[in-house]
Structures are given as structure tokens and as C-alpha cells.
Amino acid sequence: MSIGQAISRLDGSRKVTGRAKYTADVEVEGALHAVLVPSTVPSGTIAAIDAAPAEDAPGVVRVFTHLNTPKLAEMTNPPAGQTIMPLQGDRIFYEGQPVAMVIADTLERATEAARRVQVTYRNEPFATDFIAGLDRAEARPLFGLPPDSSVGDIEAALSGTNVRVESVYGTADRHHNPMEPAAVTALWQDGRLEVYDAVQGVVDTRNTLALALQMEPQNIRVRNDFVGGGFGCKGWLWPHEVLAALAARELSRPVKLVLTRAQSYTSHGYQPASRQTVTLAARSDGALTGIRHQSVLAGSLSGDHVEPSGWGTPALYASPATQATHRVVRLNRGNPTPMRAPLEGVGLIAVEIAMDELAYELGIDPLALRLRNYTEIDPAEGKPFSSKKLRECYAEGARRFGWSSRTVEPRSMRDGRNLIGQGMATALFRTFRSPAKVRIGLDQSGEVLIETSTQEIGTGVYTIFPQIAADVLQMPVERVSLSLGDTNLPESPMNAGSRATLSTGSAVQDAAAKLKAKLAEAGATTPDGYAEAVARQGVDRIEAEGDWTPPEEATHAMYSFGAIFAEVGVDEDIPIPRVRRVVGVYNAGRIINPKTARSQMTGGVVWGIGQALLEKSEMDQQHGRFLSKNLAGYLVPVNADVPEIDVSFVDDFDEHVGPLGARGIGELGAIGVGAAIANAVFHATGIRVREVPIRPEHLLAMAQSSY
Structure with a gap:
């Protein structure tokens, strides 16, 4: 079995030796x-x-x-x-x-x-100042869909509760920097x-x-x-x-x-800044009665992109009433575009910090609050989730992190000069699926070639797709190669929205099964006889075409999930938050290759650290332009910023999402990390910062009070 094996990247040597041609x-x-x-x-x-x-x-x-x-x-x-x-x-x-x-x-x-x-x-x-333009925010479609959605009676839910928290949260303009x-x-x-x-x-x-x-x-x-x-740009x-x-x-x-x-x-988009107002209402026992998520986002006069930051909010928790709204401030800037991670990557910063605030308001452990509002049904669609092992992610993450040993009160944990804080958050990312086609052939030497137009953007498809084919054909993965990135090849979807493995991988599986059937017809009952069967046919190779198309209507709601736990240290006198460790446990259906999957999730966590503490594209409002258009002035995480990262999976087979049983993970790793770090900073310092990146100036009051 090749699927599930931690196989090193088959294209790795080309990349590290410089033979990979970009x-x-x-x-x-x-x-x-x-x-x-x-x-x-x-x-x-x-x-x-x-x-x-x-x-x-x-x-x-x-x-x-x-x-x-x-x-x-x-x-x-x-x-x-x-x-x-x-x-x-x-x-x-x-x-x-x-x-x-x-x-x-x-x-x-x-x-x-x-x-x-x-x-x-x-x-x-000109208008380039997003904050100054908040009063000009307007409703515009979200990829052709309405900007607002609601479930239940949100006004009644927010007015008749025992406990209510409401705050404004902010995320910054960020650039992709591939x-x-x-x-x-x-x-x-x-x-x-x-x-x-x-x-x-x-x-x-x-x-x-x-x-x-x-x-x-x-x-x-x-x-x-x-x-x-690429990351979206x-x-x-x-x-x-x-x-x-x-x-x-x-x-x-x-x-x-x-x-x-x-x-x-300036030439291929960025992640737009946001101001999000989140209102949570709950009974005294922690049960949510209403969630309102109102997003205002930076936009452009040169395009129509609106970040759907509230799309995932209704699916998060068992609330009988949820409302998500989106407004955009059109500015004299280039058009924004999706950036790892769009959608929930922006929206969950606000919602998951708000959940932490509600937990402290109620006197309930933040993890216990999330478990109290756990749901197996997507409240927005009224459908069961195709597969959801988030409860197991919470449990395993808490165990690996040592969450139970955390003291509850802010500023109650220390390590020498450092105040220690621990926070957690939920990760969620919707599943995107697209039609895909693949051609696969086996030649007289017994070598297999997969051909499809998909792209290799660093996620590991040069390894994953051969694994899928080798698994079906029951042969060594080293004898399977992949030709891709060409519109002359069978059409596959773009690598975005974490859809490549699910969509194109399902077509690879279909093509490999059809090839195996053709080889059997030619008299090859085992892999040892494949090459001979081709030779007997008097052809250079035996080929099969495969395809996969998702059903038009889904019977289940499809998301991938994760639980993120983070620990930070903050020096009382020099209040620079430092991430000390991160634990992430994820549920994304079947994991095709644990090694490349862990690499993806680890990279996503690093992106989350950047979002939480470093990345912000500053604007020169006098001249209407982004400042520091280079990596000298735009801060990204380097080795010194990245701590021990513990990534693992709760593996399962999602039979509803596709024949592979696998969902997407490319964006999932970057989601929830920023909120977990922000919640850890509050636990460490007692100062609630409601915007990212969190900078020392947010915590200066703490340092000044210590003198």
C-alpha cells in the first residue's frame, strides 16, 4: 500500500540540486x-x-x-x-x-x-486609508453570492441572553511574497x-x-x-x-x-485589511444562543474582490442563530486577492478571540466552551458533516500540549523574566471540489506515466499522485512519474482552495483502476506481468483515461478541522511576544502522505505566526502607496521566530467527499494559529489585543507599569 506511507518527495533532489526549472x-x-x-x-x-x-x-x-x-x-x-x-x-x-x-x-x-x-x-x-473610509463601506457580491447570510432570529438571540460579548477585531494588509x-x-x-x-x-x-x-x-x-x-497571488x-x-x-x-x-x-493582489465586529451571546452554562459576525474589508476601484471572511462562521458552533455580513471600502489600491489562508484564515481571527473573551466572561475553560457548543450538524445548511473528528482533535491536542496543567488566571505563569501564556483556537476550512481529468499509461519497461494539467506549487503533487496510482496498481511508487503543468494535457483544476489532492487525485485513482483493468484484459494478473502484457499487445504503451466530477448537490457539509494550542513568552520589560511552542491536531479525512502533509501543516503554522506577530503591509497615506516593497521592510518569520511545532492528524476516511476519502489541507494549517497566539498573549499579560499583528506597542502599558 502506497497511500498512507511517509514517502519523501520524488522531486526533492531536483529542487535541492537546482535542476528544477522554474x-x-x-x-x-x-x-x-x-x-x-x-x-x-x-x-x-x-x-x-x-x-x-x-x-x-x-x-x-x-x-x-x-x-x-x-x-x-x-x-x-x-x-x-x-x-x-x-x-x-x-x-x-x-x-x-x-x-x-x-x-x-x-x-x-x-x-x-x-x-x-x-x-x-x-x-x-485619492483614498487609500482603509480605516478612514469605514463609513463608506458598501455591500458587494461575494463571488456572485449575496454578501449577507443568516440562520435563525439573530436579533432575538442577542437581546434575550444572560451573557454577551461584543468587540471589534482587526487584521492587517498582507502580501504573499513567494x-x-x-x-x-x-x-x-x-x-x-x-x-x-x-x-x-x-x-x-x-x-x-x-x-x-x-x-x-x-x-x-x-x-x-x-x-x-503562489499562495493565491x-x-x-x-x-x-x-x-x-x-x-x-x-x-x-x-x-x-x-x-x-x-x-x-502592486501587481498581483494582497490580503486586504479587515475590521470585524463579533457579537456572541450565551447562556450562563456556555451554550451559545447567537453569533453575529460583521466584516468590513479593504477593496479596490480596479476590481471587485471581497474577502468572504464570514463564510465559515455559521458552521463553527451549535448556535441557533447566526448572521454574517460583508462590506467593502473601495480604495485607490490594486485589487486584493485570496491569500493563504483566505476566508476562515481572516474571519476566525475575530471569532476565535471572541470565543476566548466569552470563556473568561463566563468563567469557563476555553476548550470546555468549544466542546459545550460542539455540533455534528452544520447549522447553516442543516446538513450533517461529511466527516468530523474535531472532538478527537481537541482531546489529542490538549493531551500533547498539556492543557490541563495550565493555570487559568492571566499573568499566573512565569519562566524567569518571562510571563507565560497559553491559548487555543479552532481551525476550519471548507472543502472545494472540481472536475478533473487524467491520462495514465504503462510502457514496455514497466514504467508508469501520469499526465494531467495540474500544477506543482510546492504542495507535493509530484509525490502524492504517483502514490495514488502505485497504490491502485500495486507497484513501487518509484516506477511512477508525473507530467503536469501543460494545457495540452488532460484538464485539471487550478491549485487553489486546497482542492488538488481531492479533485485531481480522484481522477488519478480512476485512471489507474481503468489501466489495471486493461492490463488484466491483456493477461497481466500481477504487477510482474505488466510490462510483458504491453509487449504482447505490440504497442509502446497501454493507456487509460480517468476523470472525476463531484455531484452537483452535496448531501453533507464538507469541511476540514483542527485544534491549535500555542504557548508564548513575554518579557515584562521588553514586551515582545515570542512563540515558544505550537501544537496542531488536524482532521482532513484520509492522509495520503503523512510526511508531505506534516510539511504542509508546519508551513501553515509558520504563516500563522507571521500573521499573528509580524506581517503588515504599511501604507504611506500621504502618497497613497505601500511602503517597504521588499523583504527588508516586510517582516516574515525566520528561524529565530519559529519554535517547536508539533503537528499530527486524526486520520479517517471521508466517504462522502470523494473516492479517495481525503479532504484538502493546503490552507488549513494557517488557520486558527493567529487567534491561538493572541489568546496566549492575553493569558500571559492580561492585556487583550484585538488586532494582528500583535506588536510591542500593544503591550507597552504592561512594561511601563513594571517600572
């Missing part, structure tokens, strides 16, 4: 280089643009501006990252918006020429477009490029072998991809465009 590594003979010229103002119009100094520079082939760029089709968001197509008019909606693109024979010459493009603006008033910058190389030949692109969905990119360029999808090919991190189509493809078509020359690190802060 998009920017692709060399195409005769390729030109493109460099974008970004707007330096956040709002206004282009009064004049003088490209002549750039056009006269050595090696320059063309300078595209709004005056000479061919018309693009209007787009919606998604599948485009923003609704404003690049270089289509003189309006400026955000700082960093492309106002020109320089094409030259070398990157250095293109970069120098881009500096020579002279742009004069008619500045207009190690690999966004990169694209486009080639035009004989009416066809071939694109190497660092994206999380080659099929989606092909289809969206076809819309933008008004081409037939079959005349576009998009591919990549590896993506060096490489999920949709952004201006740099459209412009590179358009330039290749216009010039009939290959064009390569790689965003700078600074441009990645």
Missing part, C-alpha cells in the same frame, strides 16, 4: 525582455506621456502605452485579477498601475529605457500563442488569456513545470501576463517579463 529559468532563443513602467500616483489621469527618450535608447524594440496598445476585452474579477485591463486608457486607479511597457533586446536595456519614459499626471484626490517572482515568457507563431507562466492554474490562465485577447482557447498553450510558491490572470502575451503577438517575437520584488506588491 518559469524565469526558461530560455527561449531570440527572446525580448519586457519591463513595466508603473504609475507613481494613486489617482488621476495621464496628461502626457513621452516615450521618445525610451524609444531612442539602445536595443529598444517597442514602447507600449495607452496610446498604441491594441484593445483588450473587458473582464470580470475573477477570472481576471482585476477588472481594469492594462494600457487601455489614461485613468489611474492605483500606484503601481502599468502606464507603459518597454520591450528591448536585453533586460538591462529594457530596464534603463523604462526609466526614460516621461509621464505627466493630472493628480486627483520566493519565485511572477514571471511569464510568451511566444507567437503561426497564429498560436505559447506561454510559460508561473501560475497556479494553466487551464484557467489559458481560458482567461483567450478572453482578454479575443482568441480561441485551443490556439493558446500555457505550461510550467514548477511554481516557486498566482491564481488569477494579472496585467503582466496579458501584456507579455499581447507584445509577443504584436511583435511576432518571444517576450519575457519578470516582475521585480517591488512590483509584486
Whole structure:
């Protein structure tokens, strides 16, 4: 059995030796280089643009501006990252918006020429301050769905209770910062477009490029072998991809465009800041009677993204009445986009800190409060969960962490100069499923090749999918390889929403079963006879096509779950919170590979530490732009910030979610960590911080009082 085995990554050696080829590594003979010229103002119009100094520079082939760029089709968001197509008019909606693109024979010459493009603006008033714009918040659809949802009579639930807590909670603007910058190389030949692109969905990119360029999808090919991190920012189509493809078509020359690190802060989204008001009402015994979760989020004038931060709230606890609302403040910023972890990753910061506050108000242990409101039925949908082992996650997490030895009172635990705090939170992430297709074949040498258009973004599919096929075919996983990241291969969904293993993996399983049946028909009853059976057929290989499509209507509510326990230390005099250890126990159905799964969850916990204590994209409100567009000024966790992380799973087979019995985990690990750390900081210091990241200035009152 290959499924369930802790197999090391089959692509690991390629990555650590540098043999893995990423998009920017692709060399195409005769390729030109493109460099974008970004707007330096956040709002206004282009009064004049003088490209002549750039056009006269050595090696320059063309300078595209709004005056000479061919018309693009209007787009919606998604599948485009923003609704404003690049270089289509003189309006400026955000700082960093492309106002020109320089094409030259070398990157250095293109970069120098881009500096020579002279742009004069008619500045207009702008709005980039999210907090100042809260009174302008408006309701907009959530991916085509209503912005508000409710179950039960929320007003009655909140008015007739014994205990009620209500507070405002905040999360910060954050940027994805993948190690690999966004990169694209486009080639035009004989009416066809071939694109190497660092994206999380080659099929989606092909289809969206076809819309933008008004081409037939079959005349576009998009591919990549590896993506060096995406985390959401490489999920949709952004201006740099459209412009590179358009330039290749216009010039009939290959064009390569790689965003700078600074441009990645304005060119493919970010996680928007939020202000969330959470009201919890409960009886004196801890039973919830009502949950109201009101979210206001940063948005953009260049797109329609609204973070659905309240989507998971109604499924969390057994409350007879729940309401979730969403409003957005449209700003002169680039359009936000999903970021690991979207949805509950933003919303549970607020709800799970509020649950901790309610526990202290009631005098009930925070874990006991959650168990008191445990539910096997999704209150929002009225459906049973497809599989839920969250109770077991609570128990195992508490045991591994030593939760029972925690003293309840804030500031009651010490280690020398450090105040010690312990907190916990629940993690929940909804399950996304998509149709997928796979081709699998076995050749005369007995080697198996899986072919599908899915992408490798660091999650381990080069190992997981061969494991699934090897398990069905009962052969060593080392004899199974995977070809992916190409729209010429059978179509699979984008790697987003933690859907790859469930969706494409189910198609792999189907294809492998069909291949096994064909081999049996050819006389191969055991793996030892597979190669001979192919030879007897007189063919190079025997192939089978597999597919999987989720049912249109689900009979069960589908989520993955987790319980997070965190311990922090805070020096009384230098109040910098330090995470000392984290325990996370997760339930995500069947775990295909415990080793890669633990890697995913550990990485997610590190993301949670960053959200809790470090990550914030600061805005210069005077000039309407993000500050410190680099990793020198944007803090991410480093080794010194990451403590002992204990990750484990409560494994089970979810028969309702799909034939593999597995749900998604890619985003789950980043959820709940921030709230658990915030709750631990309160336990350590007695100071309730209701926004992340938690900075020393939030705790300065404690330090000052100790002098």
C-alpha cells in the first residue's frame, strides 16, 4: 500500500540540486525582455506621456502605452485579477498601475529605457486609508453570492441572553511574497500563442488569456513545470501576463517579463485589511444562543474582490442563530486577492478571540466552551458533516500540549523574566471540489506515466499522485512519474482552495483502476506481468483515461478541522511576544502522505505566526502607496521566530467527499494559529489585543507599569 506511507518527495533532489526549472529559468532563443513602467500616483489621469527618450535608447524594440496598445476585452474579477485591463486608457486607479511597457533586446536595456519614459499626471484626490473610509463601506457580491447570510432570529438571540460579548477585531494588509517572482515568457507563431507562466492554474490562465485577447482557447498553450510558491497571488490572470502575451503577438517575437520584488506588491493582489465586529451571546452554562459576525474589508476601484471572511462562521458552533455580513471600502489600491489562508484564515481571527473573551466572561475553560457548543450538524445548511473528528482533535491536542496543567488566571505563569501564556483556537476550512481529468499509461519497461494539467506549487503533487496510482496498481511508487503543468494535457483544476489532492487525485485513482483493468484484459494478473502484457499487445504503451466530477448537490457539509494550542513568552520589560511552542491536531479525512502533509501543516503554522506577530503591509497615506516593497521592510518569520511545532492528524476516511476519502489541507494549517497566539498573549499579560499583528506597542502599558 502506497497511500498512507511517509514517502519523501520524488522531486526533492531536483529542487535541492537546482535542476528544477522554474518559469524565469526558461530560455527561449531570440527572446525580448519586457519591463513595466508603473504609475507613481494613486489617482488621476495621464496628461502626457513621452516615450521618445525610451524609444531612442539602445536595443529598444517597442514602447507600449495607452496610446498604441491594441484593445483588450473587458473582464470580470475573477477570472481576471482585476477588472481594469492594462494600457487601455489614461485613468489611474492605483500606484503601481502599468502606464507603459518597454520591450528591448536585453533586460538591462529594457530596464534603463523604462526609466526614460516621461509621464505627466493630472493628480486627483485619492483614498487609500482603509480605516478612514469605514463609513463608506458598501455591500458587494461575494463571488456572485449575496454578501449577507443568516440562520435563525439573530436579533432575538442577542437581546434575550444572560451573557454577551461584543468587540471589534482587526487584521492587517498582507502580501504573499513567494520566493519565485511572477514571471511569464510568451511566444507567437503561426497564429498560436505559447506561454510559460508561473501560475497556479494553466487551464484557467489559458481560458482567461483567450478572453482578454479575443482568441480561441485551443490556439493558446500555457505550461510550467514548477511554481516557486503562489499562495493565491498566482491564481488569477494579472496585467503582466496579458501584456507579455499581447507584445509577443504584436511583435511576432518571444517576450519575457519578470516582475521585480517591488512590483509584486502592486501587481498581483494582497490580503486586504479587515475590521470585524463579533457579537456572541450565551447562556450562563456556555451554550451559545447567537453569533453575529460583521466584516468590513479593504477593496479596490480596479476590481471587485471581497474577502468572504464570514463564510465559515455559521458552521463553527451549535448556535441557533447566526448572521454574517460583508462590506467593502473601495480604495485607490490594486485589487486584493485570496491569500493563504483566505476566508476562515481572516474571519476566525475575530471569532476565535471572541470565543476566548466569552470563556473568561463566563468563567469557563476555553476548550470546555468549544466542546459545550460542539455540533455534528452544520447549522447553516442543516446538513450533517461529511466527516468530523474535531472532538478527537481537541482531546489529542490538549493531551500533547498539556492543557490541563495550565493555570487559568492571566499573568499566573512565569519562566524567569518571562510571563507565560497559553491559548487555543479552532481551525476550519471548507472543502472545494472540481472536475478533473487524467491520462495514465504503462510502457514496455514497466514504467508508469501520469499526465494531467495540474500544477506543482510546492504542495507535493509530484509525490502524492504517483502514490495514488502505485497504490491502485500495486507497484513501487518509484516506477511512477508525473507530467503536469501543460494545457495540452488532460484538464485539471487550478491549485487553489486546497482542492488538488481531492479533485485531481480522484481522477488519478480512476485512471489507474481503468489501466489495471486493461492490463488484466491483456493477461497481466500481477504487477510482474505488466510490462510483458504491453509487449504482447505490440504497442509502446497501454493507456487509460480517468476523470472525476463531484455531484452537483452535496448531501453533507464538507469541511476540514483542527485544534491549535500555542504557548508564548513575554518579557515584562521588553514586551515582545515570542512563540515558544505550537501544537496542531488536524482532521482532513484520509492522509495520503503523512510526511508531505506534516510539511504542509508546519508551513501553515509558520504563516500563522507571521500573521499573528509580524506581517503588515504599511501604507504611506500621504502618497497613497505601500511602503517597504521588499523583504527588508516586510517582516516574515525566520528561524529565530519559529519554535517547536508539533503537528499530527486524526486520520479517517471521508466517504462522502470523494473516492479517495481525503479532504484538502493546503490552507488549513494557517488557520486558527493567529487567534491561538493572541489568546496566549492575553493569558500571559492580561492585556487583550484585538488586532494582528500583535506588536510591542500593544503591550507597552504592561512594561511601563513594571517600572
